[in-house]
Amino acid sequence: MTHQPLLPRPGSGRRAAGVLLAAATLLGAALPASAARAEPATGPDAAAAARTPRYLDPRLPTAERVRDLLGRMTLEEKIGQMTQAERGSVDADPTRIAALNLGSLLSGGGSTPTPNTPAAWADMVDGYQRQALTTRLHIPLLYGVDSVHGHGNLAGATVFPHNIGMGATRDPGLVAEEEHITATETRATGPQWVFAPCVCVTRDERWGRAYESFGENPALVSRMTTAVDGFQGTRRSDLARPDRVLATVKHFAGDGDTTYGTSTTGDYRIDRGVTVTSHRRFDAVDLAPYVTAVQAHHVGSIMPSYSSVQWTDVPGSGPVRMSASKELLTDVLKRKIGFDGFLISDWDAITELPGDFATQVRTSVNAGMDMFMQPYDAPQFEQALSAEVQAGRVPMSRIDDAVSRILRAKFDLGLFEHPYTDRTNIDSVGSSAHRAVARRAVAESQVLLKNDHHALPLAPSQRIYVAGVNADDLGNQAGGWTLTWQGQSGNTAFPGTTILQGIRNAAPNVTYSADAAAPTTGYDVGIVVIGETPYAEGLGDVGVGGHTLELSTTDRANIDRVCSAISTCIVLDVAGRPQIVTGQLPAADAFVMSWLPGSEGDGVADVLFGKRPFTGRLPVTWPRSEAQEPINIGDPQYDPLFPYGFGLTTRGRTTSAQLG
């Protein structure tokens, strides 16, 4: 049953307040004109104000508005708020949004409008919002997207280095600046909620999501939770601003600390596996960043992990999926740590729990999950949960707690007053100012691991030979979660500068030969760019789809050919994790880890040519061999190729080592 109140054309932004006034009128409560301006009601307005639905009155405290609205909602409306669907499941018939009382939609990786432009994104989200506002209580929609290194789904957005590179910068202020830009580009194009930052602590680089982590040291990851401030601002009132979004720290918890070979998802090896640990070690390694994110940065949302935990200090305990752990979701996170936001399940995550669907739903809701990412089975989820509540197996108090948490976020985001996209900043998407910050981030993320004979910095006058596919491939230097879920090789999907273009912008005499087939005589410097092609999640696990930490045959051949022929040889690694270079390192005079720098290849050239100094430091341990994994700072018999925290700095012609 839906009502058709007067609704503005989407994109009307500020005029939307009038919409809700009109909606309130339809609810039998003529809102005084003054309510739109949130001025105190006087005279005849006082009577009208007395009849205003309290939840539509922006002058009231959020807690009161939540209480009032909750008291008006039916069970179906409440369950609808707990349900998130993929936009693809309603795009053909957007009226399903109201029919299902959906509280949220998401764009999964690659789920984009056509054309994939800022305006089309804002129009798309506003179109869905208009449908949501036709519901009886006109509760606005939350729209979520994975802006994990910039608004990566949007062509033309600024694409920042993935978190592993941001961890190498050791610059929490820069991370906050990155996420403020990302929030600006995301909110201006519609989504008010990002499933970022990942505060996973990567302990085994054979994990396909290692690059989504700021590093292996929980203290470093905790320092980088300034990302939440970048997204949300530092005051609750900031969330309503057009340059802020609701953040989500993920994946709670221990997703990067699972044991290789324990995954039961498809042919994954370690992603979604089992974290075998004691409570004490779990708190120190996996939980710590969440405590900071909640208590220091007041993160508004948390996404539990697909992975499981198995307690070594609880005899006989088996693995418990995070989405089913009442101990961790409710007792620890909500009660002990004080998390007052809401929990969003991962994509279909509850279907990996034991039992039939009704059991999976009941188990996760009762464990403390608040909203459910049910991309294509939202109706079935709603029916199952309704049946569980009516059978008394899920208490209404749990439903009310979940819905209250979700509504509070919507009020804080200002969505009841301004449900449509505020496009004030839409022209800033991919702006030169934003790209300049990303370029600085790329430069600060570069880690110089070897620099014999002062090979670096380069001089623009040098004759330079560049080899390797990853020298000239935007898709490879951006990695996964870029325009599509898995990412893709090539230079056509989005604008940016490749590393080769950056080198050519810095020096006039550059020859490029991807396979090093061109003659190598007559050059002062050879640069060989090695690395990986894009992947995401368990599809990037070592052992899946041919993934390994070893170098490809082509990369080894390029190093052999170029470094044996040209007197000064520099190797760059464009990858989401350390690769095994032990055998090739002696051939190189200099070795740089570039990680996944994103759209601004110029930032790599800036440090290669000394426009900026190398300052980056390893956020993870660099193994001598794949067999050494997992290997982390603090391990006994710690004998890596390069230790956690290592990085050479260059000041002019001086190179010095640093650790930490």
Ligand code: GLC
């Ligand atoms: C994925 C990821 C999660 C992401 C979500 C929505 O499976 O695990 O990080 O936020 O689905 O795309």
